[in-house]
Amino acid sequence: MARIAIMTDETGWHTRQLQAALRARGASGRCVDLADCHIDTAQAWHGLVIPGFGRDLPDAALVRGIAGGSFEQVTKRLGVLHALRELGVPVYNDARAIERSVDKSMTSLLLHAADIPTPPTWATESLAQARRIAMREGAAGHALVLKPLFGSQGKGLQLVGDVEGVHHPVPELDEAYGSLAYLQRFVPATIDPGFDWRVLVVGARAVTAMRRVSEGWIHNVAQGARCEPAELTPALAALAEGAAAALEMDYAGVDMIPCAGGGIQVLEVNGVAAWQGLQRVTSFNIARAIVDDLLDRKLAAARAGGVAGAGRRA
Template identity: 70%
Template sequence: MISPGLRIAVMTDETGWHTGRLKKAFRARGAEARCVDLADCRIDTTWLPHGLVVPGFGRALPDAVFVRGIAGGTFEQVTLRLGILHALRESGVPVYNDARAIERSVDKSMTSFLLHRAGVPTPATWAVESAAFAQRVLMREAAAGRQVVLKPLFGSQGHGLKRLGARGGLLAPLPSLARYRQVAYLQRFVASGRPGFDWRVLVIGGKAVAAMRRSGGKGWIHNVAQGARCEPAELTVPLAQTAVRATAALGLDYAGVDLIPNPDDAALPLVLEVNGVAAWRGLQSVVPLDVAAALVDDLLDRKLAAQRRANEQARQAASAGSPEQSAQRRARA
């Protein structure tokens, strides 16, 4: 069991309840966790031996990194922050979740594509820059008696969602895409009953470990940040299997998977979103599992242990050299 003496970087742009729980869980394992803002890190090729500066760790690198939050910013700023995470991974530091997985889950269009490619049930989705094409989608769906949801490509907590379709016999035009940075991400609306609800399933290390039901909130939007009520939910086989498949499709170490009932097949719930930097305060309020401890245990006992084995194998391979070099050494001996 790995933990005593380890130094962990918790990447976050703000501290609070979640970081407090994580630091406590790391302390319980004998590890020291420091909160670090990715905006304060830098690539510096004069900073020997590795060219990466992580505040609070001197010239060393953390033993592992837990990504709790990445602040928004310009395209260049976000690219650099993700680049720091990529560089840490390339340097042999386990990053939980790593940059590639976060990129897949933050971009809703890529999430939808990867879920579809993996055969994970998810509502029909369109992501385009053409307002004219988006309007045609809206008209076609309305003609079939369906509605669509317009979402920001990058967004969370239910902000910026608009439900579109025919109302009162009239079809409203597509809103200006200026607010959505000229990208229309449209997802077919699927009613979840009355009152409406969805499920949040937490997946850690390839296993579904907890679930809750979220109901209420602002009409059909069931995010906790929008006032939804959290209730414990049975972690059924269909929910667990679908959430695990969705998490695997995006390559995430852990994820909060949002699902709704499938009106066509109760055994195949539909995945709405997969959150790679998932909050769990609402979930923690209705489940006995210590979520922070479960996350920390998975990072240390699975992710870090696997990375250390890989690092050791790479070191041994480098010291052994190529087969030709090994043969030459034997011949000289």
């Protein structure tokens, strides 16, 4: 029986879905908080302590959530994921992919480098420079979205620059923004009410999509947007798959928005994507699709190469 560590800082609907999908495949899933994992080079040959696995390593790790903390704490937690990968344990998504997606500026850089259409983006530690950018963009009639670099669920978003003909300056970059301005050109809604798409990519293939519709300009479900079924068109699928490939992700929630003239731009790529809202408008079991890809592709490839859980019970 394959023993999978579900790395999460909270248990609930998503972890229950994953555990049920693993049981259906004859595997087991144990929830593990990365905050509870630690390094002990005297404990075992591999030097890691993963609660619930004794001196062994899991056969694979599926990352569902990483708790916030100090720079040192988060570095250690990601270090555990890096170590598991180096020890031959498949990690889904691995720490490198999560780091790329959590850092919105790195996501923007990688999308730009891969020629994935995405709004013009700036990241600067200089408040004066951020305000000059907002002034220049505002003079051209553009609003900008100021986002926390490591934010999620639509929290902390502000419009700056030209907002309905009124200039809104970049505010003081307080602790909520980490003393850094991450600015992305605002894409106005093409219809009323506005919407964006969330497309789920699993194993390099787009598998389902939804529209997130909102009366306001923020389309996150956590901020009150409603989920509607959406056709997974070839254009949406190709763009989502390209975005996930640019960040080298096993699975990803790709957020895209329609633009004037019929184009589509990628706003964000989520490496620890939630799918409860998406499941409500999807006919197949999303957790099962994720688990199948983990077991049939990622774990199978590692075992074929003779590295999965290498020395797990040594």
